[in-house]
Amino acid sequence: MTLSQLQLNHTILEQRFPHVITKIKKISDNELSTPLFNELFERDTAWLNAVEGVIGNGKILFVYGFERGLSIADLLELYPNHWLFVYEPDEQLFQKAVTEYDLSLLLGHPNLYWLSVGESQLNMMFHMLSSYMMEDLAFVALRKYLSDDMSTLREVKEKFKEYRQSFLVDKYTENRFRQEWTQNFLYHLSDVLYTLSIERLFHAFEGATAVIVSSGPSLQEDIEWLKKLRPHVLIISAGSSIQALIKHGIQPHLAVIMDGHPVNKKIFASSATREQPLLFTSSSYYEISDQNCAEKIHSIMKSDAVSQYFFGLSKKELFISPTETVAGTAIQAAACLGAKRIILAGQDLSFPNNKFYTDGIEHFAAETIDKKVQEAPKKVLNVKGTYNTTDESFSLMKEGLEKLIIALPRIEFVNSTRNGAVIEGAPFKLMEEIYKWLASESVDPDAIADLINKKNIAVDMNKVQDVRDKLRATLEDLSNVRSEIAAIHKLMNKLREFSRTKPAKAQSMVESIEQMWGLIANREWFSPIFESIMPIEIARFDQVLPFIVTEHQLTRKSDLIYEHLGKMLQDITAQIPILEEMLLESIQRVDRRSNSDALTQKSIN
Template structure:
């Protein structure tokens, strides 16, 4: 095997996320990395490295500097990024990189700017209190400003990553129940991907949110109902119903039981409903027809059970249901999207438009009291807002940038400025929209009916899904006994570490096998990373400490504390998870034409 083939073989085995570099590229850049050991560079980074166990290196080149770092710091994990894919390919083709690529402490390798989000996720998962950021000499000399931007981008990503973890932890039980209970809908209800582009003849969609500006524009909104696709986002359905407006489609994403109050009034479920896999399942259950299902890209549970992956899902999770509504409009084929009631702030110290009644006066007042941030509004002044609204604002602005082929117009007359969406008063838009073709009131309902009439429910798929859930149920039912045996070995290791090191080492080896038998199950990651996101994340963060600790007593203490704590949390979740799996399989069994075939 040639050195080139050897390099590619290791790359495919250890770093399969990297795209193929086997295509020959002409005129690749030359290397600036010196062959001799760069002592000056190594000395300069000593103070940076300190005692941190995870080190990020920007720049791979020929791997010479990485090899020196691996040798100098044998007890650290290295996460390496090479921004220049052509330079990396040249190294693979021309040099023997096998010793570096297969080194166990080269924990992660990414190449090319398009892999930065994945890299940031890995860094956020494993880094300790701070990021040790080292750059190859080439990039320190030539791209220092870009390096600063990369570091700033990572810090912003990490804040968002931590926020998302806490959000996932807060709603973990609700989302798990919703994901599992919506599995039957994934098989029996039209999904958004199947209806993509079906309304592309409609130019304009209006995404209606619940901000105070909605009340100002409600009379104008009534007049344009037949000239654009009206999409209500979350709680705005209450205000629309109060004023006698039935949107063409309502969108829900929130997984909390607060939706029972939002949709408690008669008529709030008259319109067709788009619901995500995270949404509170009892709302969509109330509708027998006129529903569209959407699996979220971060819904690991549904993707596992249905054998799909995130690239199969068009709906990106965002911090606001308006973000989901925007995506529904884009998937249907809208060329222009108007924002109505999208204030993202508290104009005139108001929280919602009238008619929005699911949140108590006390809760509204409390949130207003903590709104200590100001943002520019569309009138040239400033509105009070809070961190929650700022996160939502960023999510919407990210979507606006992503869908560059769609025109976004912000008509929320008292709301915050939304970057990328020019402000135009809704009454100014009205004459323009009234010249557009009529948008039939039942257009989405008919679209759903047409699809359902052409496609029948796949009974075999329901049976397969039912069998998979029951199989997972049976395996998880065995977890408590497995954890009991694992805990015994963890206790033995901790006890033996001080007096019988050989036995402690044997226990550690058994722990590795036993924990691997649990954590490597195909269902473990989707189910327990959803149920225990903070606990799993915290364990990932200390894993480098455990892996690289050479002192047996200290290693035993780390295993006892961190793995023991994690498996205890996992064991606590087993009864709840079994109950949820039971509930999900029961819902599916009711849809199977011949339940006796399951016996």
């Protein structure tokens, strides 16, 4: 009995593009009656001629539309040196195609590199395109979409430009903090094993009002109102604002830390700051969590692939995404706790009256701050209708917060920052008005601390052992990788010469090198750890990969492998001792924690 067309197509999709099969399996049969194909069976020569005009020097084609796959097949045949990234916006049309036609050869074609179906998979497509493209990208739309959807196509192009810009900014941010973040991810594993996650407190304060306190200069004018408000709302300090709150005798219900820099030691220098309930993210500076004497909860960020690997978690299980500012982390924490209303305080996002911080913030040198304020190049509308000076960093934070507000439509946002920038989606209200408005609500003084203590349950020792085993296995495997890299280098040293004198031998060496590199790169731990500690190097190699894979001329292919894979392997080798040190310390931290836990258990018994 032969497999049906649908089964054949489903089998290959399952292997290559599982996200697509998950999507189309949700479409019921009665939804498939409407979509119609416009694609002709004969080759569309006029369209292909037009495509030829937009193919640049890049190796990547972004194709908008799939239909029956006929035009895709033509592109694969005519452009064997290009990778196709195909997006079909119409889920039902794609389901109809895989139901009615045998597309297994097309779907299995190695140069059909990526496939996304439906609007929810568009960002996934953008991510893949941004990962692999260099400067040039040819954008091609099937005739159906060229005639019907020109405005949509323009919109998609714009969205992609924005996504790519953000992707590049993220990569450079990751690169800037790569060693700090990787260290924090690994050193926090022990603490994460022994603390509750923010997800475990989901909607524990359903319907509460939360005030997210930041360190802007306007906070000074509202500090007395915050004191009055504390019995009625959840006070959540974002980053350095804890200094100002403690200085004025206000204990936050929760302090949030996201920043991975050791400057946090200054922020949390006083014992009073370390005695507040703490939400630490896995990216935050590890010593703060180490020293915190009070109740703690953690958040593994959606961007932290290292912790996700060691804990066997998927992004879907995590609530908090990275944002440009710790206030964004605090807002998401409040949303997770079930807040129906979020008040933003001290969120100036600019330099009102040429001030950077509220009084009591002391972790930066005054001359550094003065210089930043004096050199601020931009203006932003403030809540009073005049303008404040600001800079690029604050502009990005403002944009990030506004996106977050849009992403949380069920929460009412209010901006109480009386001299700060206008924040779209958070209308301005004076703190004294807010106080009258919220005087009837009440929150226990130790609400979050009490909840953490109540929820704290026995540690899963199987999970502790599992994380320890994974850490040890990764540490051991790093030395195997070092040996495997040395073996590849040995082959590479002769590759370029042989590609010119002994082509058959060189071809065999290319195949061996590709196989050996595949064994390194396909290890389960490789991508999370190396993309964390060397994001720019990995990104650059990914961008040149299409050129290496699609190059058929042996001498040129050998040169590309020698140059680009050779550089990549050198970079990996340079990071191995650093990673070995971090992994060893992470193992020791888990061991110390479980030994002290065992002693505590013994003394209790």
